[in-house]
Amino acid sequence: MDTAFPATKDPCGETYAGPTPESEKETKAVTDFILSHLKSIRGYITMHSYSQMLLFPYGYTSELPPDQEELAKVAKISTDALSTPYATHYIYGPIASTIYRTSSSSLDWAYNLGIKHTFAFELRDKGKFGFLLPESQIKSTCKETMLVVKFIA
Numbered sequence: 236m237d238t239a240f241p242a243t244k245d246p247c248g249e250t251y252a253g254p255t256p257e258s259e260k261e262t263k264a265v266t267d268f269i270l271s272h273l274k275s276i277r278g279y280i281t282m283h284s285y286s287q288m289l290l291f292p293y294g295y296t297s298e299l300p301p302d303q304e305e306l307a308k309v310a311k312i313s314t315d316a317l318s319t320p321y322a323t324h325y326i327y328g329p330i331a332s333t334i335y336r337t338s339s340s341s342l343d344w345a346y347n348l349g350i351k352h353t354f355a356f357e358l359r360d361k362g363k364f365g366f367l368l369p370e371s372q373i374k375s376t377c378k379e380t381m382l383v384v385k386f387i388a
Contacts, residue, residue, distance in 0.1 A: 244336060252339050269345070278352040278387055279345035284366055284378070286357035287325045289314050289383070292347075294330030294340035302351050303329070309352065313383040320379050321379065323359065330355070352387060356380060 242252035257263045269276060291306040293299070300306065311328035317325055325335065330340060336358070346353045359368055359376045368376065 242322045250386040256339075263282070269348070269350075273348060273350075276350055278348045279342070279354075280384060280387060281341060281355045282358060283355055284358045284368060285360050285362060285364070287323065287361055288333060288355075288361060289317075289325050289326075290342065290355040290357065292329060292335055292343050292353060294343050296335040297329075299338065300330060300346060306352070306354075307388060310354065313354075313386055314388055317383050319338040319382070321375050323375075323379055324325045354385075354387060355374045 243250045245251060253259055253262075257266050269279075289310045291300070291303075291310060305345055307328070312327040314327050317323060329341065330337060340355075342353045342355050358380065364372075
């Protein structure tokens with residue numbers, strides 16, 4: 236896929252990016268924290284749902300990041316480890332070619348700040364439940380995801 240996935244201007248839409256960059260207090264607080272601790276941050280991981288993917292930069296372009304080989308290696312080992320406890324299958328790759336091109340990805344932002352190990356989880360499931368993962372799958376999702384977070388760390 237190489238078509239951009241545009242953010243909506245509808246504040247009720249699932250892809251609403253907000254009125255301006257860092258417009259939400261929580262986003263501004265995280266941004267300020269990262270910028271003030273940049274020299275000591277070695278990784279950046281975000282959690283999303285859903286699609287069972289482990290993504291890395293870039294989202295805004297189909298160009299591969301300079302560290303693509305290492306990021307792909309870490310992602311492959313991570314997704315292999317993640318499948319161990321419950322045989323949950325995740326795919327991995329750059330955002331733009333794995334899911335869709337997008338603007339305003341925090342992964343791209345963090346990576347471009349110099350944080351090499353930037354990853355985004357698109358957690359369970361593959362679309363049946365969407366954003367409303369059943370309670371019965373939450374604990375197992377946490378267990379398998381923590382295996383990967385520990386590995387990346």
